[in-house]
Amino acid sequence: MAGTVQCHGYKAFGLQILSEFALPELPRTDQPGRIGSLSVVEGRLSERWEAISKITPNLGIAEHEVMFMVKGTAIFSIQNGSTITVSPAAGADPDSIRLFILGSCMGVVLMQKGILALHGSSLVLDNKAYALVGRSGAGKSTLASYLMDQGHLLVSDDVIPVLVHNGHPLAVPGYPQQKLWQQSLDYLGMNSSAYRPLFQRETKFAVPVHDRFQSEPLPLAGIFELSVVQDGQVAVEAISGLDRLHTLYNHTYQKALVDPMGVREWHFGLLASFVNRLPMYRLTRPEQGFSAPQQTEKIMETIMPKVKEMNL
């Protein structure tokens, strides 16, 4: 790009992001991140998009490159875990472009860099990071928001980068924002008109959480998989054995890209390298009603005895 383009340095996902696109929700930095730097540039991609071999009509994969197209928004290319190139469509909404840069593109960047990313929210409980994972609608965001209301800090929302060092997983912070559905906001007594809706998702809102954000990585001490049971009550049970490997795979961010990108062996090996040291629980809640307080109680009951044992 021409020298007149201003490049901002931002901090997110353990990376310094040097972006030609303004990313106002991200904190600024002029330092390289823990896992390096990433450039986000604008460029023409139509020829390359034609040439790349397609997995689906909107997704192309080459050895060190993943490309995808969002009609009316942009073509994105993610290369070598170091560069995101964006080719905006005419009249594209900048909010929408940003949503894909910080979501789908980041997921690919992390995978290209050999960093595991889980799909869910992670929070600080008892000075360690815990991940909340689960299907869409399981209540991840609502519970995360409730926990933050109780004074617990957010480590990341939606994409949880996990660095594994000598078998010890570390949760890396995302950026200080939470995406919440209208229903979650209602439960929590928030007024949605104060927040800007995320593009094309009128019922989902971006909530800045600068004052409740954990900005440094923390050991990942456990995972809670949230699920809904029709007539059940709030309950927790340990996930054991090989089910734990399966659970981690299931909640890997953009797991559908693991095989097309040819990284299944790496992914499986990485999970195996730390899964034995990571407690995992299934936390169920009834379909009806607001059960975040009871869920929180169960989570605390589950993790606190371990602390007592350690203090003895």
Place this chain on the structure above:
Amino acid sequence: MNMNITEVLSLDSVLVQREGNIASDMDGEKVMLNVKNGKYYNLGEVGGVIWEALASPVSLRQIAGKMQDIFEVPAELAQQDVIDFVQNLLNEDLVSIVSGP
């Protein structure tokens, strides 16, 4: 019912890993994923050694000999363990018979 279950293995049976499985080390134990059906297996430490031996066609007698050396167990015990374990692998369709019985 898996047809392989009726196959009877002997020490002279030669078997080999089927493709499409990813194995990894988990604190000394071998864990495995069958990519085709998404099934996970824990082969354990001993099973992991047997699995590795099956990377290229090998007779159960050869594997048993190797186990005897590594784990310092009597020949008969090693042979029986190898036959039992490989039978399980065969039932799960993780290995195939190159020549038998």
